[in-house]
Amino acid sequence: MVKKYMLGNEAIAYACCEADLDFASGYPGTPSSEVVDALRHQKMREFYIEWSVNEKIAFENALGAAWTGVRSLVTMKHVGLNVAADPLMTSSYTGVRGGFVILSADDPYAHSSQNEQDSRVYAKFARIPCFDPSNLQEAHDMMKGAYELSEEFSLPVLFRPTTRICHSKSDVELGDIGENHRTGKFTKNPKQYVVIPVHTRELHKELNKKQGPLARRLVELGLNHYEIKGDSAVIASGIAAEYVQEIIPEDVSFAKIGAYPIDTEWLSGFISKHKKVLVIEELSPLVEEEVRQAACETEVFGKKNGCVPYEGELDPASVALAFEKAGFAHKNKYPEPVAAGGLPPRPPLLCAGCGHRATFYAMKKVFGKNAIYPSDIGCYTLGLQMGAVDTTICMGASITVGSGMTHTGEENDVVCTIGDSTFLHTGIPGLLNAAYNGANMTVVILDNRITAMTGHQPNPNTGKTALGQESPLISLESLCRSCGVELVDTIDPYDLTGTLEAFKRAKGHKGVKVIIARQPCVIAARRAGIKRRKYEVDPETCTGCGLCVKYGCPAIEFYDNKASINELCSGCGVCADICPAGAIKTEGKR
Amino acid sequence: MKESFDLLIVGVGGQGTVLASNVIGDACLIEGRTVRSAETHGMAQRGGSVESHIRIDGKYGPLISKGTADLIISFDLLEALRYRHFLKDGGVIISSESMVMPTSAFTQGLAVPSADDIKAGLSDVKLITIDAAEIAKEAGSILSQNIVMIGCAAHHLPLSKESLLKAVRDLVPPKTIEVNEKAFELGFLKGI
Numbered sequence: 001m002v003k004k005y006m007l008g009n010e011a012i013a014y015a016c017c018e019a020d021l022d023f024a025s026g027y028p029g030t031p032s033s034e035v036v037d038a039l040r041h042q043k044m045r046e047f048y049i050e051w052s053v054n055e056k057i058a059f060e061n062a063l064g065a066a067w068t069g070v071r072s073l074v075t076m077k078h079v080g081l082n083v084a085a086d087p088l089m090t091s092s093y094t095g096v097r098g099g100f101v102i103l104s105a106d107d108p109y110a111h112s113s114q115n116e117q118d119s120r121v122y123a124k125f126a127r128i129p130c131f132d133p134s135n136l137q138e139a140h141d142m143m144k145g146a147y148e149l150s151e152e153f154s155l156p157v158l159f160r161p162t163t164r165i166c167h168s169k170s171d172v173e174l175g176d177i178g179e180n181h182r183t184g185k186f187t188k189n190p191k192q193y194v195v196i197p198v199h200t201r202e203l204h205k206e207l208n209k210k211q212g213p214l215a216r217r218l219v220e221l222g223l224n225h226y227e228i229k230g231d232s233a234v235i236a237s238g239i240a241a242e243y244v245q246e247i248i249p250e251d252v253s254f255a256k257i258g259a260y261p262i263d264t265e266w267l268s269g270f271i272s273k274h275k276k277v278l279v280i281e282e283l284s285p286l287v288e289e290e291v292r293q294a295a296c297e298t299e300v301f302g303k304k305n306g307c308v309p310y311e312g313e314l315d316p317a318s319v320a321l322a323f324e325k326a327g328f329a330h331k332n333k334y335p336e337p338v339a340a341g342g343l344p345p346r347p348p349l350l351c352a353g354c355g356h357r358a359t360f361y362a363m364k365k366v367f368g369k370n371a372i373y374p375s376d377i378g379c380y381t382l383g384l385q386m387g388a389v390d391t392t393i394c395m396g397a398s399i400t401v402g403s404g405m406t407h408t409g410e411e412n413d414v415v416c417t418i419g420d421s422t423f424l425h426t427g428i429p430g431l432l433n434a435a436y437n438g439a440n441m442t443v444v445i446l447d448n449r450i451t452a453m454t455g456h457q458p459n460p461n462t463g464k465t466a467l468g469q470e471s472p473l474i475s476l477e478s479l480c481r482s483c484g485v486e487l488v489d490t491i492d493p494y495d496l497t498g499t500l501e502a503f504k505r506a507k508g509h510k511g512v513k514v515i516i517a518r519q520p521c522v523i524a525a526r527r528a529g530i531k532r533r534k535y536e537v538d539p540e541t542c543t544g545c546g547l548c549v550k551y552g553c554p555a556i557e558f559y560d561n562k563a564s565i566n567e568l569c570s571g572c573g574v575c576a577d578i579c580p581a582g583a584i585k586t587e588g589k590r
Numbered sequence: 591m592k593e594s595f596d597l598l599i600v601g602v603g604g605q606g607t608v609l610a611s612n613v614i615g616d617a618c619l620i621e622g623r624t625v626r627s628a629e630t631h632g633m634a635q636r637g638g639s640v641e642s643h644i645r646i647d648g649k650y651g652p653l654i655s656k657g658t659a660d661l662i663i664s665f666d667l668l669e670a671l672r673y674r675h676f677l678k679d680g681g682v683i684i685s686s687e688s689m690v691m692p693t694s695a696f697t698q699g700l701a702v703p704s705a706d707d708i709k710a711g712l713s714d715v716k717l718i719t720i721d722a723a724e725i726a727k728e729a730g731s732i733l734s735q736n737i738v739m740i741g742c743a744a745h746h747l748p749l750s751k752e753s754l755l756k757a758v759r760d761l762v763p764p765k766t767i768e769v770n771e772k773a774f775e776l777g778f779l780k781g782i
Binding site for chain 1: 592602603611612615616618619624625626627628629630631636637638639648650651652653655656657658668669671672674675676678679691692693694695696697700701702703711
């Protein structure tokens with residue numbers, strides 16, 4: 001036993017190593033990414049690991065592995081589970097042989113996401129168990145339990161941490177790294193693995209039969225438990241259980257939901273001993289709905305009567321407010337201070353020297369403000385601040401949303417942007433579809449050769465595997481041409497003139513055009529030791545026109561009607577090309 | 591009754607708030623105490639405003655509610671004002687004197703309060719400011735500013751100087767131990 005101060009995702013990864021994991025796959029997505037990152041950087045246990053090109057592919061790989069009898073893990077964020085929803089819904093029918101854990105990290109408050117959906121609903125939909133840890137120690141311990149339960153019931157287990165579990169740190173007590181390794185061996189059984197209707201009808205019955213025993217087992221395992229202390233009670237799940245425990249008075253009963261499905265008899269047994277019950281949970285009212293169904297005489301408080309918000313994340317103060325709204329006393333007092341107003345915001349930005357900024361700049365210069373700019377999921381969504389992002393919905397949708405628009409009679413140019421990782425994720429079928437169906441649009445692949453936003457995970461365009469081994473680079477150019485695109489141009493976004501010319505060529509050409517704007521991510525380039533001379537402004541020549549400032553690079557500042565360049569400059573030189581007075585030069589050169 | 595000492599570390603993405611939080615967390619473990627923390631990851635980090643919540647002796651959730659933090663360590667003067675409403679009555683703010691200009695000031699022409707304006711806005715709290723950049727340079731590396739800040743804050747943390755220093759030694763890259771020890775000591779002297 002050893003205690004370490006570690007990140008939730010690291011504790012989860014460590015637990016997988018304790019649990020004899022032999023296969024891991026995933027697609028990066030905040031807040032889930034560090035689980036696979038921690039697994040690929042650890043040296044304690046050897047197993048197969050990959051960053052897959054999307055969540056459906058990662059899921060099916062890990063499912064196949066579990067069918068051969070090894071313990072497997074697949075990781076993603078909540079919206080990634082939508083991509084993997086197809087195999088998920090049937091994997092509960094087929095079941096598994098080796099333990100199979102699907103980690104889907106939720107993001108209440110959408111700190112880094114396009115929505116606030118609740119993965120617990122998917123587990124309920126698929127009728128598989130779901131583990132909902134409330135703290136890091138539990139996340140660690142539950143992960144080991146998840147593998148055991150998965151094998152006990154031959155079912156996939158959904159493991160659902162939230163941002164405040166994944167990106168929290170605490171002292172965590174760790175166990176020993178597992179020493180058992182299994183070798184996969186698939187045993188043919190078409191009645192289990194071939195879901196033609198005649199098989200699937202039987203499999204569905206089997207799945208339904210598991211539900212009652214499963215719910216009872218979760219109570220036996222202590223994952224769902226309660227303490228009776230008075231005639232009113234609070235029921236909480238996930239991290240909300242921690243906030244409740246911080247403020248709950250001594251004479252109020254407490255039930256904690258750590259896993260689903262919830263055993264109805266156990267739940268109604270608890271509720272019936274109380275006059276009123278308050279349910280506290282983040283996101284969907286999943287526990288609350290069960291509580292309301294199980295409650296007869298007991299009065300229920302929660303989201304449905306306005307005590308707990310449906311959206312956003314909770315904290316001790318908001319839980320205390322829910323207590324007050326439901327007429328419950330609580331232990332702590334929370335002031336309501338007002339934040340200082342009128343401060344300039346400091347939102348996340350494209351880095352100084354980011355090639356995406358240069359591409360967006362040239363794109364807007366050629367296509368103008370009336371063109372429509374569908375975009376996608378990645379760092380480049382920040383192009384919103386340059387007026388270069390008009391739509392974002394989900395991975396891959398820039399090309400498909402854009403091509404849809406071109407078939408409606410919309411007369412403005414459609415120019416969509418998509419990152420290399422996103423293009424490989426779900427962009428390819430969209431491009432194929434657009435070209436085949438004769439869309440008239442420009443697709444800009446913002447190729448920085450890595451999955452940057454989530455922490456620089458490699459993808460097939462990086463030429464490295466998850467473990468850092470060299471692998472043949474895919475050719476985006478050949479890929480696009482095979483999709484039926486005739487005009488495929490590759491440009492260096494730091495070369496402003498060449499980039500503008502390429503966009504002009506694309507504008508004058510009918511059909512689907514692809515421009516691959518290739519320049520490595522500046523952070524990755526810096527780590528790889530690439531150094532460029534910084535730029536500086538000659539104050540004598542600077543006319544104070546402010547064009548360089550409008551470019552929006554965090555390295556450019558402006559005081560007393562003169563531009564200047566700070567130490568963030570990475571030497572891309574695009575501002576020098578923008579400056580009409582020729583006042584920006586590399587340092588030391590006049 | 592509050593059971594934990596609640597510390598908020600704030601700054602601009604890339605300033606080393608995560609390493610600072612790790613030093614505090616490790617020092618807690620050295621002293622055999624519990625600790626809970628929460629930090630900013632992902633896209634929000636890129637040059638954006640970032641925060642680390644750390645609850646020394648914390649047993650429950652990692653989030654600090656507004657108006658309840660015992661101490662705020664800010665790596666940027668403007669961020670000190672942005673997060674001041676997290677501070678409890680009678681709490682302390684330790685801030686770096688320097689300020690990274692928000693890009694919005696130039697691209698959108700937004701007004702940025704001067705150092706004096708900010709200090710005036712913080713006049714009702716116990717504010718300690720230090721020139722962390724200058725001290726870090728004196729220690730041998732501008733990159734050691736975060737350790738300078740921890741050194742200065744050591745007087746207000748419920749952790750011993752020895753545990754904090756040991757945590758610094760354990761966590762910084764081996765080649766930089768000497769510089770960071772010096773950064774800690776110089777920051778510590780400024781805090782007296």
